[in-house]
Amino acid sequence: MFNHDTAPVASQYSESFLKRLAGPSTGKAGLAKDQTEINRIIAEASKGSKFYDNEKKKDNEVTERIGRILKQRDDALKGVDIKCVEQSADRLIAELEGHRDLSQTIVHVDMDAFYASVKLLDNPDLEGKPFAVGHGVLSTASYEARKYGVRSGMAGFVAKKLCPELILVDHHFSRYTEMSTAVMSVFRRYDPNLLAAGCDEAYLNITAHCESHGLTAAECVQDMRKAVFHETKLTASAGIAPTKMLAKISSDKNKPNGQFELPFNKESIVSFLYNLSIRKIPGIGRVNERLLESVGVKTCGDIFIHRATIYLMDKQFGSQFLFRTYLGITSNVVEPWGRGERKSIGFERTFSSLSDTKKILNKLEEISVELEKEMEETGWAGRTVTLKFKLDTYQVFTRAKSFDRWITKKEDLFATGKELIQSEFPLSIRLIGLRVTKLKDLRSPTEPANGIKRFFEPLQSGRPHKKAKLDHGETDVDTIDHVHDDYEDAMPDFHENDEDERLSDQADFEELIEEQSDTVRTHAVKPRAPVSAPAPFRPSLTNVDALQSSTSLTPGPSGSRAIKPRSFSDATGPLKPKPGRTPNASIETQNCPVCGKALRTDNQGLNSHIDFCLSRGAIREAHGEAGNSVKGTMSGFRPISKGKAKLRK
DNA sequence: GGGTATCTGACTA
DNA sequence: TTCCATAGTCAGATACCC
Structure with a gap:
């Protein structure tokens, strides 16, 4: 199947990089045995492309991150009585065991x-x-094709190399x-x-x-x-x-x-998981797999073996998430997603690289039209518009702007996107997208978190509201009474009796929304943050809620759309939320060779910033422009001195 | 100064 | 020659309000 004569020495690629290039679906059913050889062919086919270069860079960044993690581990373990830490971890594991529920099938x-x-x-x-669905990027492959290493997410031309x-x-x-x-x-x-x-x-x-x-x-x-x-x-x-x-x-x-x-008993479950690769755990992807492997955790059983390290590095790894994974104690709640759980709605498109400002804005306008259509069809408005663009080097950036009114129209979407992208020009991009967040459900005027009521709910602690907060055990009806009270305060001419009539018509309702947001501004009563569930446990490693989004398997723009991912660990216990990333140590800086800004070296974005500046410089050069200053900075490597580091007002 | 909101990038499916 | 689209969460830094 493969041409071994032309095989370069395998050592020119690191194992981790080969795995990265091979993509996220390498563990899928039906794959051929010789994954190493497949990985090599994929690397050979990709070599020299900007995509390859970007993947290489990301792989190197993970390697650097591992270096920092190992140092933190060594520091954490210094002078520590491991036995003692293991006992603490064992106590936590025993406590978690108490939450096991085997009653549901x-x-x-x-x-x-x-x-x-x-x-x-x-x-x-x-x-x-052997066949596959898709052209640029494959959505899925027949089992015959999988025998050659062809898989979903793979570029078509790479797949052709594996299986001509x-x-x-x-x-x-x-x-x-x-x-x-x-x-x-x-x-x-x-x-x-x-x-x-x-x-x-x-x-x-x-x-x-x-x-x-x-x-x-x-x-x-x-x-x-x-x-x-x-x-x-x-x-x-x-x-x-x-x-x-x-x-x-x-x-x-x-x-x-x-x-x-799977047999419904603790021993069978733990033993089933014991030799299972942690990569099989939903939520643990390529990056977290490498981070965990770096401290010796390759299987779920290794979580127990290295429990002291994990316990001490809770911030980095999320010990409760991992211990629960080891035990197999996760959510057994099965219920459909409700509209109210939606958090964003967006649209993005990839195209062959564009540098012409006018053409880029045309693309943005097309996206705005599509997004408006989608928001109208599905009944959503939002307060934050986020622009996303991908450079021709495959680096992705986002820029956002929030409003104190509800955005639904193409004009607003386009104007915001334009404003956000204009300060980034010149650019050479291959993708542009818009996403709207801080959603309001226009089809659910009475739905608590998203309906009209949210404007008048008592503010959270630290934000006193003129009306008293809800008492524990207060009913929804009581809450609605408060809503009316507040509404009456805010709009004295509006009477309860008129409400049903007014809300019966969608146009009237939307008009009401407009009035309402004005009222909110006038009275300085802020919309409260979305009501969050009572501290559900989530892993610090990553987003385990986004477990199996169907996006790559989801019918197109307006068809039966996105069925959402669901947490596996959302109802098994009121365990503490976990934190997450490497805390800042002593801050060292380095000047960006392009823009000269002082950048924090303790941040993984440093190299990205430099690359970004370089690419901007290259584009300017291509445009015959002088100068190399960068107007703004990006999150993660803001200048550490003087004043506001925010990109735009 | 503390709490909350916002912005951005990273990661995941 | 060529490498997707959509949606979610999180951390960390900064902005802003009281």
Whole structure:
């Protein structure tokens, strides 16, 4: 399959870099055995591109980060009685063990190579052939293609190097939506309250169904998979376990077209996880895998072996998250996502590199139009607009601006994006996007966190509100009364009796929103921050809420859209939120060779800043401009002296 | 000076 | 020659308000 004659010495690539280039899906089912050789071919194919250079740079930054972590570890362990620390860790682990709940039967069902399988239904000629869906970047690959190392997220031309006979086929989003609807409707017979985690996967709590039908979990899941195949001719794999995380890992066990049930007892769970690579844990990606490996944690079992280090480096690693992972104690709450949980809505597009200001602004305008359309169709407004752009070097930057009014219109989106990007010119970019956050749900006027009420809720501590705060146990009705009270205070001419009539019409409602935000300004009563759940535990390592977003498997712009990720650890206990990154040590600075600014060397963004300045300089040169000063700075490497370091007012 | 909001980059799926 | 799109969370620095 490979041409070994032309193979360069493997040592010219570090193992970590080869893995990085190979992308995030290398552990997926159906891959060929010789991953090392595949990684080498991928590196050879990518070599020399800007993408490759950027990946190399990011890999080096992680290596530097590891250096800092190891130093912190050595400092933390200096003069410490390890046995004593281990005892403290053991006590914490024992406490966590007390939260184990084996009462619920959770299933994770995952369609096998969904896009590819749907394609196969419509094009039986592809049967037995290596093919992949997508062109620039692949969304999925048939199992035949996977044998060559072709996987989702891979560039088409790289995939062709791995498998020259690979057939690339187009997306067919309407068919995915159709089949997804059919599959989900089968799943709903087993749990009407399921959590769809993408168009091709879902979490179900089948406890009640099994009880009422006198079925074992395995029988129930077998039955469900049969029904799916019978009605759609698509196969699914499933995992049965006491928590979502364990079910997710289990569903991968007998893929494709199989199922796996994890025994519901502590010993089996811990032993199942013991030799499992930490990379299999949702939320631990390429970077965190390397960071953990650097302190000896490669498997979940290693978490226990190195518990003293983890306990001492809680800030860096999030000890509770890791100990819970080791124990397999994570969330078993299965419920669908509500609209109110949405946090942002955005649109972005990649194109071949653009430097012409006018053309870039045209792209921005197109994005604004699309985003306005999407916000209108889905009923959202927002207060913060974030511009995102990717340089032709693949470095990504964001710039944001907040308002004290609700943004919905293309004119506002475009004007804000334009304002944000203009101070960055000249630029040579390959992606531009806009995202709106601090959302308000225009379809839910009575919904607490996002509806009209949020304007009048008592402010959080430190922000006294003229009205008293809620008493513990106060009902929603009571709260709404406060709303009315506040509203009356703010707008004396507005009477309760008129409310239903006014809210019955969407246009009127939006008008009300406008009035309302004016009122808020006039009275200096600030909208309060989104109501957060009572201190759910989250790992400090990374965002474990973003566990399996379906984005790469999600039908296009306005189809059945983004099914959101869900936390695996959101309801298992009121454990402390974790902090996160390397704290600042003594601050050293270095001047950027391009703009001359004093930059903190303790920050990983230093090199990015220099690269950014260099690239700006190069573009200026191309534009025949003089000077090399950079107007602003970027987060993470702000100048440490004098005054405001903020980029713009 | 303390608490909160905002901005940015990083990471994840 | 060529390497996506969308959404979420977090940390850390800074800005701002009381």
